[in-house]
Amino acid sequence: MKFNFLTLIIVALCLVLGVSCEDTLIPAPNENELLDGPIEGLTTAQQIQFLSGDEAFGDVFTIEKGLGPIFVANQCASCHAGDGRGTPFVRFTRFGQPDTLGNQFLDMGGPQLQHKAIPGYLPEQLPAGATFTDLIAPPVTGLGFLDAVSDVDLIALSDPNDANGDGISGRPHWNNIPDYVTLRPNSISQNGRYISRFGKKGAAYDLLHQTSGAYNQDMGVTSLFESIDPYSGLEEDPEVSTQTINDVVFYLKTLKAPLRRDESKPEVIYGEQLFSQIQCASCHMPTLNTGYSPIDVLSYKEFHPYTDLLLHDMGSELDDSYTEGFAETSEWKTPPLWGLGLSKDAQGGSYFLIHDGRALSIEAAILLHGGEAEQAKSKYTQLSEIEKQQLIAFLESL
Amino acid sequence: MRTYTFLKTKPFLLGLLLCAIGGTINAQEKIVTRVPADTSKTSLNMDAVYNRPFLALKNTPVALGGYLEANSIYSSEDGVSEGLSFQARRLTIFMSATISKRIKFLSEIEFEDGTKEIGIEFAAIDVAFYPALNFRGGIIMNPIGGFNQNHDGPKWEFVERPDVAVNLLPATWSNAGFGLYGKTHKYNWIFGYEVYLTNGFDNSIIDNEENKTFLPAAKENEDRFEESNSGKALFTGKIAIKNRKLGEIGFSYMGGVYNKFEEEGLTLDKKRRVDVFAIDFKTTIKKTGTYIVGEAVLIKVDVPDTFTQQYGTKQVGAFIDVVQPILKRKVLDWDNATLNLAARFDYVDWNVGTFNETQTDIGDNLWAITPAISFRPSAQTVFRLNYRYQWQKDILNNSAAKTATWLFGFSTYF
Numbered sequence: 001m002k003f004n005f006l007t008l009i010i011v012a013l014c015l016v017l018g019v020s021c022e023d024t025l026i027p028a029p030n031e032n033e034l035l036d037g038p039i040e041g042l043t044t045a046q047q048i049q050f051l052s053g054d055e056a057f058g059d060v061f062t063i064e065k066g067l068g069p070i071f072v073a074n075q076c077a078s079c080h081a082g083d084g085r086g087t088p089f090v091r092f093t094r095f096g097q098p099d100t101l102g103n104q105f106l107d108m109g110g111p112q113l114q115h116k117a118i119p120g121y122l123p124e125q126l127p128a129g130a131t132f133t134d135l136i137a138p139p140v141t142g143l144g145f146l147d148a149v150s151d152v153d154l155i156a157l158s159d160p161n162d163a164n165g166d167g168i169s170g171r172p173h174w175n176n177i178p179d180y181v182t183l184r185p186n187s188i189s190q191n192g193r194y195i196s197r198f199g200k201k202g203a204a205y206d207l208l209h210q211t212s213g214a215y216n217q218d219m220g221v222t223s224l225f226e227s228i229d230p231y232s233g234l235e236e237d238p239e240v241s242t243q244t245i246n247d248v249v250f251y252l253k254t255l256k257a258p259l260r261r262d263e264s265k266p267e268v269i270y271g272e273q274l275f276s277q278i279q280c281a282s283c284h285m286p287t288l289n290t291g292y293s294p295i296d297v298l299s300y301k302e303f304h305p306y307t308d309l310l311l312h313d314m315g316s317e318l319d320d321s322y323t324e325g326f327a328e329t330s331e332w333k334t335p336p337l338w339g340l341g342l343s344k345d346a347q348g349g350s351y352f353l354i355h356d357g358r359a360l361s362i363e364a365a366i367l368l369h370g371g372e373a374e375q376a377k378s379k380y381t382q383l384s385e386i387e388k389q390q391l392i393a394f395l396e397s398l
Numbered sequence: 399m400r401t402y403t404f405l406k407t408k409p410f411l412l413g414l415l416l417c418a419i420g421g422t423i424n425a426q427e428k429i430v431t432r433v434p435a436d437t438s439k440t441s442l443n444m445d446a447v448y449n450r451p452f453l454a455l456k457n458t459p460v461a462l463g464g465y466l467e468a469n470s471i472y473s474s475e476d477g478v479s480e481g482l483s484f485q486a487r488r489l490t491i492f493m494s495a496t497i498s499k500r501i502k503f504l505s506e507i508e509f510e511d512g513t514k515e516i517g518i519e520f521a522a523i524d525v526a527f528y529p530a531l532n533f534r535g536g537i538i539m540n541p542i543g544g545f546n547q548n549h550d551g552p553k554w555e556f557v558e559r560p561d562v563a564v565n566l567l568p569a570t571w572s573n574a575g576f577g578l579y580g581k582t583h584k585y586n587w588i589f590g591y592e593v594y595l596t597n598g599f600d601n602s603i604i605d606n607e608e609n610k611t612f613l614p615a616a617k618e619n620e621d622r623f624e625e626s627n628s629g630k631a632l633f634t635g636k637i638a639i640k641n642r643k644l645g646e647i648g649f650s651y652m653g654g655v656y657n658k659f660e661e662e663g664l665t666l667d668k669k670r671r672v673d674v675f676a677i678d679f680k681t682t683i684k685k686t687g688t689y690i691v692g693e694a695v696l697i698k699v700d701v702p703d704t705f706t707q708q709y710g711t712k713q714v715g716a717f718i719d720v721v722q723p724i725l726k727r728k729v730l731d732w733d734n735a736t737l738n739l740a741a742r743f744d745y746v747d748w749n750v751g752t753f754n755e756t757q758t759d760i761g762d763n764l765w766a767i768t769p770a771i772s773f774r775p776s777a778q779t780v781f782r783l784n785y786r787y788q789w790q791k792d793i794l795n796n797s798a799a800k801t802a803t804w805l806f807g808f809s810t811y812f
Binding site for chain 1: 605804
């Protein structure tokens with residue numbers, strides 16, 4: 001009897017343990033269903049720094065660690081969940097610059113409104129008379145490729161005076177840059193300004209500029225690069241280390257480019273053709289090339305971001321009477337469309353598109369286009385319902 | 399995790415002391431008796447702190463006891479695994495002493511994950527005036543819910559503690575304070591109560607690296623044994639009713655001001671409260687021998703409107719364990735060896751509500767189911783094989799991250 005009972009127990013355990021572990025554990029999703037993950041080909045040392053940056057990207061800032069006193073979010077990943085696009089929950093406001101003459105409200109808390117505050121403090125209020133725009137954060141995947149496109153290529157794509165007469169006149173954002181950035185190899189200067197390419201208005205020169213600005217303006221965290229506390233307006237000791245910021249910048253540079261899905265489906269193929277036919281591809285350039293990058297796997301690569309990284313006049317509907325750098329208030333940098341189909345996976349299952357998330361579908365976003373994109377929008381509205389579905393199927397495959 | 403200073407600096411001495419006591423017991427084996435736990439039907443969850451097997455030294459008023467928990471774990475979250483690990487979850491040592499008639503003392507010291515976290519979970523003096531009126535003071539465990547009172551590993555069929563107990567409530571959270579408790583019974587009914595005033599929570603419950611309202615963050619506050627962060631007492635009260643045939647149900651409440659609202663006479667903030675309501679129950683279906691235990695919790699926290707909605711104002715959670723003995727007989731020299739099948743259901747929502755910006759539901763919740771097989775050679779020792787499947791949603795309500803975990807381990811009193 002003893003033997004039988006023990007045998008029963010052992011057999012039961014063996015049966016359970018005998019089931020393949022692989023069958024009982026969670027399978028990994030397909031790589032093209034995820035925005036996060038490193039680009040292929042990183043060295044071991046680069047992978048280690050990628051992991052450090054990944055950890056720092058998810059690091060939660062508490063009051064003790066330097067959050068605030070006024071802030072927008074308390075970690076990078078709050079605004080870029082899953083490395084994707086932000087949501088209205090972490091929508092933020094920039095204010096105070098109505099033209100290209102600079103921000104008139106810097107001494108009143110500009111350019112960003114920190115609308116949250118740690119207990120005991122009051123959040124910032126929008127100053128009377130300040131023009132403003134609401135923004136949601138862009139996805140952060142593939143940024144290393146965008147960073148490595150040469151200035152020469154961007155100038156070649158531009159057509160500021162619409163010389164080819166297609167109604168589209170993109171131009172680089174020539175902007176002043178902070179002292180701490182390192183110029184790209186073969187960077188080009190125009191009147192002491194350089195081509196900036198990150199941010200909705202393309203006002204940030206590179207990922208160090210963008211990242212240290214986000215630590216400061218989004219989380220109220222000072223660094224060696226941005227040492228002025230948004231609340232006090234005073235220079236403060238760094239609350240985040242230079243190494244951490246460097247790691248996060250490296251992480252952003254080496255996040256993979258989003259991978260496509262369903263690209264062989266007929267409706268997607270037809271949609272891609274329509275995308276070019278109705279001139280979407282004139283601004284949302286399907287293919288760019290990187291120049292030299294100190295990160296080998298980013299050097300001299302062809303990639304497919306669906307952007308030209310240039311400023312375009314998008315018409316009155318998207319003119320919020322606020323701008324940055326030397327962009328006009330109606331000008332926006334063409335946002336990359338890669339990863340568009342995965343946006344809602346990071347936005348709680350719904351689309352929140354356009355710079356402020358007001359467009360709740362891809363079609364709604366298309367219909368908000370104006371200015372240089374007026375023709376493309378008009379052509380879209382003339383498509384049949386099937387063609388529209390094909391175009392959207394293509395966009396969702398990106 | 400922090401350690402309490404005197405223990406952190408003296409773990410070696412403490413170990414030496416325990417070895418010495420152990421050696422003494424070995425040398426005097428004949429005068430050591432094993433005092434089994436009270437399994438009478440009048441005991442409630444509130445009795446669990448004393449209701450444990452002890453080793454008593456004859457002719458001395460001191461009794462010793464403790465338990466050990468260890469396990470292996472292999473898990474995978476969305477296809478990514480950290481591999482196989484072995485975990486020494488906790489070693490708990492308790493010591494009780496009868497000081498004089500009506501006065502007794504008990505202390506419980508816990509080493510978690512080796513010496514990563516060392517804490518005094520309980521160290522209190524009890525003075526019995528009547529069965530229905532007792533005084534307790536020292537470092538006491540706030541009696542919120544049932545698990546917090548009755549948490550010894552060997553009593554459970556699962557390696558992991560319930561999520562509601564460790565990720566919503568602060569499991570085995572203790573504080574300096576005083577209070578009263580008592581128990582009375584008539585016919586098949588037993589009634590117990592506990593009321594305590596203790597030090598309480600602090601701002602970390604809404605400002606922590608979990609990035610959510612998280613009461614267990616208060617366990618990190620070492621100062622709670624010497625001062626109340628808010629300057630106000632935390633009230634904890636519980637009533638429990640048991641019918642010998644039906645089972646036990648408990649209703650508990652814990653609440654008070656958690657934030658430092660003034661300092662040096664200056665007002666820093668308004669008084670902000672945390673209020674916790676819990677209901678726990680346990681029963682055994684006589685016909686089948688099925689044991690069922692569960693707990694549900696509601697937490698309300700006053701979070702400043704101007705702070706981030708990342709930190710929720712309302713939380714709920716629950717768990718239920720169903721344990722079915724399937725075999726009970728003599729095996730080898732174990733007279734009452736038992737084989738159980740069991741299942742646990744966990745649910746925790748750290749942030750109940752909607753986003754101000756979109757009026758859509760806030761996520762930040764977790765579901766889990768854990769089927770289990772356990773083998774008890776005796777009531778004091780359990781070997782457990784668990785498979786846990788968990789769905790966890792982030793605050794934005796994105797698709798749930800899925801985690802599957804195999805756990806195999808044991809827990810035993812000694």
